[in-house]
Amino acid sequence: MDKDLYLHGLVRKLETSSPLQSEERDQLLRLPLTLKQFESGLDIVSEGERTKQCCLVAEGLVCRYKIVGDGQRQILSLHLPGDIPDIHSLLIEVMDHNLGTLTPATVGLIPHEAVRSLTRSYYRIAEAFWRETLVEAAIYREWMVGIGRRSAPSRIAHLFCEFITKMTAIGLSDGKTCELPLTQPEIADALGLSTVHMNKKLREIRQAGLVRLRANRLTILDWAGLCRLAEFDPDYLHLRETHPRK
Template identity: 45%
Template sequence: MPAASRSDHHPLVRKLESIFTLTDDERQAVLDLPMQVAVIEEDQDIVREGNRPSRSFAILNGFTCTYKMTGDGKRQIVAFCIPGDMPDVQSLHLKVLDISVATLTKCSVGFVTHEALWDLCMRHPRITAAFWRETLVEGAAFREWILNVGRREAYHRMAHILCELLVRLRAVALAEDHVCDLPITQVEFADALGISTVHVNRVLQELRADGLIETKGTRLIIPDWERLKQAGDFDETYLHLKQGGAAA
């Protein structure tokens, strides 16, 4: 496959390019990162809170979540991660992880040593800026999630998170128009939204009844994007994409 085509299809390049313009040399440098690729089954921790990793990883295929646990064993999902994301890149600077990352589906992940990432950043300062921008966008998303869980009713929380996921998937070419594969269970949505699984089921039924979403297995179809955005009070500005991920 020609280099340009390979870079266009590499998840990490796609993700960085959704928020930052890379030169051809920078794309190639990302492609040349020495990655140890591993396949990890669903519902497995990739890294855990308290770990002191010597490498970070990029999601190449599949979905993961970043989460925290309460003292009595309740899980709060604080982010859903999709191909191209590097959920633990902060471990390059913060030596002890304060989050855990688990697979939601069977995943392919590419592990890169911190030494290799430091070398990449030293040779390509603009790639350092791209990673910095990515961590800032991640922080903006955390703030939006706090608002979503803390101040919106369950119906609007769900509408908002569905909007976010569609926009992010479109940005890395994993959604067509307003249709995407979304293999997230009701239990996982419950852990992200801070409500019960029964409540998640009820909210999804209401969104379907109102004509805002359709589901076919893991397939999400959004027949009325503007109404879903309105229901979720959704403004994609906080994702800081180069182009609107879900623009009509």
């Protein structure tokens, strides 16, 4: 496996919101990276665990999640290649949620000390990581509004809009279609819905001619209509470039 390829993915992800200079890119590409493969449905880091490395998503789809008292799961966020979903572990010693795989995944482990050394030497890289955490906070706020106040169809549509916008930003979608390797129960877990209710409302969105979801592939058939249903405005993603669709 090509470690440089995955570190290039990190650089590309950071540059979706923070411009970097050539020297800063070079330093990021020199980070030590130990690759580890995980099957689907496994924890990368568990709640209560102390870690000495950050996890770079190299391949696959990863999520943060919590398990409540009756055993139900709430997915808190989705993470794509190039993300470091536990960058906060540099400062928060004990994990307060689980980080797990939704698909088979390859994760690059980067020692905390290597990241600390880099951010101490290059303040713009430190700012880029800090900006990533702020963007994640903005996404959390949007998800909270969705779960608290949006209808089920609007929540589903918003998830689709957000996912394909983020995939487009990192070069994994043309803005109209992308891989969406989520089961319907996983979508329900992300949106705070029962699987039965989610299935019913997803069927309505399909019948309205807004999307096609087949064999884990999402195709947007009516972007404007989907955005209206979702009340989707991509500003909260704070991307440097937008990807307009017709």
